[in-house]
Amino acid sequence: MTISESTLRVNDARFREDYERLTLDGATPDGGLNRPALSEAHLAARETFRGMIRQRGLTIREDDAGNLSACHSPSSKTKPVLLLGSHLDSVANGGRFDGTLGIATAFEVIQVLREHYPDIPLEAIDFTDEEGTWVSLLGSRAASGQLTQKDLDHPRGDPEAFQRALEGAGLTSKGILSAARNSKDLHAYLELHIEQGTRLEKSQTDIGIVTGMVGIHMYLVTFGGQANHAGTTPMNERHDAALGASKFCLMVQETITKQFPDCVATVGRMNFSPGAFNIVAGQVTAFMELRTEDSGRAKQLQQALHKVAKHSAKEFDLNVNFQHLESVIERKMDPSIIEALESGALALGLTSRRLPSLAGHDAQSMALLCPSGLIFVPSVGGFSHSSREYTHWNDCVKGANVLLNAAKQLAASLK
Amino acid sequence: MTISESTLRVNDARFREDYERLTLDGATPDGGLNRPALSEAHLAARETFRGMIRQRGLTIREDDAGNLSACHSPSSKTKPVLLLGSHLDSVANGGRFDGTLGIATAFEVIQVLREHYPDIPLEAIDFTDEEGTWVSLLGSRAASGQLTQKDLDHPRGDPEAFQRALEGAGLTSKGILSAARNSKDLHAYLELHIEQGTRLEKSQTDIGIVTGMVGIHMYLVTFGGQANHAGTTPMNERHDAALGASKFCLMVQETITKQFPDCVATVGRMNFSPGAFNIVAGQVTAFMELRTEDSGRAKQLQQALHKVAKHSAKEFDLNVNFQHLESVIERKMDPSIIEALESGALALGLTSRRLPSLAGHDAQSMALLCPSGLIFVPSVGGFSHSSREYTHWNDCVKGANVLLNAAKQLAASLK
Numbered sequence: 001m002t003i004s005e006s007t008l009r010v011n012d013a014r015f016r017e018d019y020e021r022l023t024l025d026g027a028t029p030d031g032g033l034n035r036p037a038l039s040e041a042h043l044a045a046r047e048t049f050r051g052m053i054r055q056r057g058l059t060i061r062e063d064d065a066g067n068l069s070a071c072h073s074p075s076s077k078t079k080p081v082l083l084l085g086s087h088l089d090s091v092a093n094g095g096r097f098d099g100t101l102g103i104a105t106a107f108e109v110i111q112v113l114r115e116h117y118p119d120i121p122l123e124a125i126d127f128t129d130e131e132g133t134w135v136s137l138l139g140s141r142a143a144s145g146q147l148t149q150k151d152l153d154h155p156r157g158d159p160e161a162f163q164r165a166l167e168g169a170g171l172t173s174k175g176i177l178s179a180a181r182n183s184k185d186l187h188a189y190l191e192l193h194i195e196q197g198t199r200l201e202k203s204q205t206d207i208g209i210v211t212g213m214v215g216i217h218m219y220l221v222t223f224g225g226q227a228n229h230a231g232t233t234p235m236n237e238r239h240d241a242a243l244g245a246s247k248f249c250l251m252v253q254e255t256i257t258k259q260f261p262d263c264v265a266t267v268g269r270m271n272f273s274p275g276a277f278n279i280v281a282g283q284v285t286a287f288m289e290l291r292t293e294d295s296g297r298a299k300q301l302q303q304a305l306h307k308v309a310k311h312s313a314k315e316f317d318l319n320v321n322f323q324h325l326e327s328v329i330e331r332k333m334d335p336s337i338i339e340a341l342e343s344g345a346l347a348l349g350l351t352s353r354r355l356p357s358l359a360g361h362d363a364q365s366m367a368l369l370c371p372s373g374l375i376f377v378p379s380v381g382g383f384s385h386s387s388r389e390y391t392h393w394n395d396c397v398k399g400a401n402v403l404l405n406a407a408k409q410l411a412a413s414l415k
Numbered sequence: 416m417t418i419s420e421s422t423l424r425v426n427d428a429r430f431r432e433d434y435e436r437l438t439l440d441g442a443t444p445d446g447g448l449n450r451p452a453l454s455e456a457h458l459a460a461r462e463t464f465r466g467m468i469r470q471r472g473l474t475i476r477e478d479d480a481g482n483l484s485a486c487h488s489p490s491s492k493t494k495p496v497l498l499l500g501s502h503l504d505s506v507a508n509g510g511r512f513d514g515t516l517g518i519a520t521a522f523e524v525i526q527v528l529r530e531h532y533p534d535i536p537l538e539a540i541d542f543t544d545e546e547g548t549w550v551s552l553l554g555s556r557a558a559s560g561q562l563t564q565k566d567l568d569h570p571r572g573d574p575e576a577f578q579r580a581l582e583g584a585g586l587t588s589k590g591i592l593s594a595a596r597n598s599k600d601l602h603a604y605l606e607l608h609i610e611q612g613t614r615l616e617k618s619q620t621d622i623g624i625v626t627g628m629v630g631i632h633m634y635l636v637t638f639g640g641q642a643n644h645a646g647t648t649p650m651n652e653r654h655d656a657a658l659g660a661s662k663f664c665l666m667v668q669e670t671i672t673k674q675f676p677d678c679v680a681t682v683g684r685m686n687f688s689p690g691a692f693n694i695v696a697g698q699v700t701a702f703m704e705l706r707t708e709d710s711g712r713a714k715q716l717q718q719a720l721h722k723v724a725k726h727s728a729k730e731f732d733l734n735v736n737f738q739h740l741e742s743v744i745e746r747k748m749d750p751s752i753i754e755a756l757e758s759g760a761l762a763l764g765l766t767s768r769r770l771p772s773l774a775g776h777d778a779q780s781m782a783l784l785c786p787s788g789l790i791f792v793p794s795v796g797g798f799s800h801s802s803r804e805y806t807h808w809n810d811c812v813k814g815a816n817v818l819l820n821a822a823k824q825l826a827a828s829l830k
Contacts, residue, residue: 092689093642132693156692197647214646218692227508229799230681231629231706231773232612235671237797242682243668246661253658256650266645267657268691274507275684277571277633277704278547279800289692291646359646382652384644385694 007347008116008408010108010400016393018052019104022088023096032387033096037089037129037138038066038165045088049103049126056111064175065142066128070107072114073121079414080187082407083370084109085125085140085362089133095389097194097379097396099130105192105400109407120411127362134162136216136328138176140365145180152176154326181369188337188373188410189366192399194391195376196359196384206398207345207352208376209338213364214291214356215298215330221248221309222321227274227282238280239317245270245284247312252288255308260301264358265290293330293356331364337373337406344405350398359384375402422762423531423823425523425815431808434519436463437503438511447802448511452504452544452553453481453580460503464518464541471526479590480557481543485522487529488536494829495602497822498785499524500540500555500777504548510804512609512794512811514545520607520815524822535826542777549577551631551743553591555780560595567591569741596784603752603788603825604781607814609806610791611774611799621765621813623791624756628772628779629706630713630745636663636724637736642689642697653695654732660685660699662727667703670723675716679773680705708745708771746779752788752821759820765813774799790817 025048026034026041035041046068053060053070061069069085086102106124113122128139134155141147152173155162166172195201200208225239249267256265269287290305292298306322313320338354345352355376357364363374377399380390440463441449441456450456461483468475468485476484484500501517521539528537543554549570556562567588570577581587610616615623640654664682671680684702705720707713721737728735753769760767770791772779778789792814795805 091691091694195647196644197649198652216646216693226798226803227801228797229611229774230683230704231631231679231775232610232794232799233679233797234612235668235676235679237613240668240681242664242685246664249657249661250665253650253655261650264646264648264650266655266692266695268645268689268694268696269687270657270685272684274800275702276506277681277683277702278631279506279683280681281683282801287690287692289645359644379647382643382648383641384647385689386642386697388641 008112008404010112010397010404012397015104015108015397015400018107019101021048021052022100022104024048026090028093028387030387031096032093033090033100034093035090036092036133037131038169042089043169046126049088061123063143063179064171065139065179066169066171067125067139067143067179069123069125070110071123072110074119079121080185081121081123082187082411082414083123083125083189084191084403084407085127085189086191086193087127087130087362089129089131091131091385093387094385095383095387097389097391098196098384101194101391101396102192105403108400109404112404113407113411117411120414130362132156134165137360137362137365140362142176142179143181144365144369146365146368147177149173149177183369186370187414188371189363190403190407191361191363191374192403193361193374193376194389195379196382197379198382199355200376200378201380201382203353205353206350206395207402208355209341209352210333210357210374210376211338211354212332212356213330213360214293214358215295216289216291216328216360217298217302218289218325220285220323220325221288222283222285223313224283224319225281228280230278230280233280240280241284241318242272242281243316244312244318244320245286247315248286248309251308251312252305255304259304263290263292263297263301265305291358295330328360331367333363333367333373334371337371340406340409341373341375341402344402344409347405348401350402373406375399423527423819425527425812425819427812430519430523430812430815433467433522434516436467437515437519439463441505443508443802445802446511447508448505448515449508450505451507451548452546453584457504458584461541464503476538478558478594479586480554480594481584481586482540482554482558482594484538484540485525486538487525489534494536495600496536496538497602497826497829498538498540498604499606499818499822500542500604501606501608502542502545502777504544504546506546506800508802509800510802512804512806513611513799516609516806516811517607520818523815524819527819528822528826532826535829545777547571549580552775552777552780555777557591557594558596559780559784561780561783562592564588564592598784601785602829603786604778605818605822606776606778606789607818608776608789608791609804610794611797612794613797614770615791615793616795616797618768620768621810622760622767622817623770624753624767625748625772625789625791626753626769627708627747628745628775629708630710631704631706631743631775632713632717633704633740635700635738635740636703637698637700638728639698639734640696643695645693645695648695655695656699656733657687657696658731659727659733659735660701662730663701663724666723666727667720670719674719678705678707678712678716680720706773710745743775746782748778748782748788749786752786755821755824756788756790756817759817759824762820763816765817788821790814
């Protein structure tokens with residue numbers, strides 16, 4: 001039996017040790033991970049990764065978007081690179097599987113592969129700011145040439161703080177915008193991620209094979225009333241922006257449940273101005289996002305929610321500004337990669353199902369550059385972006401083995 | 416006709432000039448005033464006031480709570496001081512009449528009085544942090560000996576920032592707690608303030624004579640759910656704290672309107688945690704206060720709102736913590752001072768009415784120390800704690816003249 005006819009297996013002990021090592025920087029007392037992109041903890045995690053790359057005799061590749069890779073580069077440079085990756089950054093007070101497990105998997109998979117296919121160029125890449133602390137999918141969008149100056153000029157936080165964070169990481173806007181890679185240098189992109197939902201757990205499926213990512217649409221919905229004294233202003237003379245925003249928040253939930261059960265929408269934050277006990281709120285801004293697989297449906301939902309915002313404002317004698325901030329459009333994964341992943345699972349005797357991703361992932365950026373695929377492993381209870389995020393280690397290993405065997409299949413086609 | 420038989424008048428031009436001068440520091444482009452207690456702008460306004468005191472040949476008195484006074488101190492020190500005052504601090508982005516008009520009035524009144532009663536000790540006092548940027552009525556509660564270490568340990572903002580602010584103003588907690596004045600040194604306390612409501616304007620009354628202040632009760636109502644991914648968590652599996660807090664905010668309004676029309680309640684702020692587009696809110700804290708003249712009613716309302724909070728939490732499968740933070744209890748003004756103020760208005764041919772104050776004022780602290788009184792002048796449209804706050808100058812002069820003639824009457828009783 002030649003190697004291409006048997007299934008490969010990751011080195012469980014090494015894989016686990018590497019994963020644990022990558023979860024140390026920014027670890028929180030409750031078992032979560034707090035390393036927003038470009039924070040001290042995030043940069044420390046990258047330094048840890050650099051150390052691990054050197055230790056294993058792989059080479060370090062860093063681009064001008066801060067993306068950090070472990071590379072195996074055979075002397076003959078004629079073949080395109082087989083790329084695997086994910087991200088080391090987390091949301092604020094997030095979990096220890098989201099992104100980091102994907103990096104540990106990519107790192108392990110290229111180590112096993114180079115033992116068997118020393119002639120294939122391999123790379124395990126950590127993309128910058130997948131979570132969008134500053135700019136969603138910054139690193140993978142830069143690598144795939146989709147990022148614009150406008151994206152960098154309008155980060156989610158304070159633009160000056162973003163500039164300081166870039167400086168602290170030795171990055172520049174100009175550099176980020178010139179970090180695009182060449183399509184012909186890449187053979188394929190593969191990623192493993194936790195599901196962040198309960199579809200796999202509920203259907204007792206080992207592996208989720210992602211068909212594509214939902215579109216994500218972000219809005220700032222600002223209700224304007226009149227700041228006034230909370231003691232002396234009679235209730236019936238108030239223009240209380242808090243009431244309009246609260247009504248809107250409840251109506252978003254109701255609209256989704258009753259009319260758009262195929263979509264999700266969230267008000268994750270409201271900013272009150274002036275924001276004090278003793279002042280009727282003059283302005284409240286709701287941070288809302290909605291997700292759906294279908295761009296036509298997104299348009300319908302946006303219209304429905306805009307209407308809801310206007311009604312909520314009118315009920316409390318307020319004005320409202322419904323501002324579309326940013327969209328990440330839906331994207332399909334490559335059919336041949338989907339098949340390679342499915343046959344990888346099958347060869348290992350694992351169950352798999354095709355499903356759309358309800359979250360954004362670096363694979364959607366890379367899909368514009370080369371054939372790309374993404375698999376999910378089950379999340380216990382579906383907890384995500386929280387310290388309660390958890391995946392059984394056994395499931396992590398299953399996922400890594402599927403990625404490894406799909407990668408093997410793709411590598412074989414390069415021989 | 417002796418001076419005690421005629422009415423006195425303030426010097427309109429001087430009064431106006433002084434008032435304008437006191438509104439320069441922290442002036443905002445929209446015609447408001449931004450000088451939270453102990454901020455740079457607030458300390459600048461105090462420096463301006465010091466300069467004005469010196470210029471008029473009055474003496475400066477400063478106590479360990481930062482309270483700053485203009486004093487006229489006759490050599491014979493047997494008589495207690497006739498005190499008038501208000502505050503130079505404002506809420507964030509407040510108006511230019513709240514507090515500052517009271518200081519200009521007190522300053523003008525003691526200047527007219529000393530011309531006519533040179534033997535009476537007079538004092539115009541600017542109290543620290545009436546608005547409670549850090550601690551409500553800090554200066555007047557310190558002067559009247561009501562402040563405790565606990566109050567100073569739990570400021571509204573960040574305790575460390577409060578310490579830095581105190582240091583910046585040359586104040587210490589220890590000093591503040593030793594700033595209590597002696598009751599026998601004070602003859603009476605008088606204050607002029609804008610109404611911050613529309614009762615005077617609507618009834619076309621010149622002067623409001625305050626019978627007492629409502630109690631103010633502050634609460635932090637925290638809804639606890641589960642921070643989770645805003646894409647992958649199905650709507651029906653969420654524990655979204657934003658929904659409980661929003662429902663509560665709407666129900667507070669409804670409870671007041673339907674069951675407690677004699678009270679007011681406000682949710683002036685909500686803090687979301689983690690607070691991002693892409694995370695279902697795990698925790699939302701509503702900043703609520705309620706006001707009523709009657710402490711029994713306050714208790715009933717608190718119970719009703721606690722129940723509302725529990726219902727709101729239950730509806731969205733959340734927990735809730737209903738925390739009473741601080742109360743400023745209701746207080747009555749002195750009957751003899753009320754009569755002196757009424758006769759002052761009458762002697763000037765002005766209309767007046769008795770009314771409760773729906774806002775807190777330094778006079779309620781001073782009422783524990785000496786006979787105290789407070790008058791209101793009309794607020795156009797009732798705007799308050801906002802740059803739209805406005806009182807016609809003519810009404811300011813009327814109010815100052817009423818305070819002057821009531822002060823004259825009280826001074827005469829000291830002769």
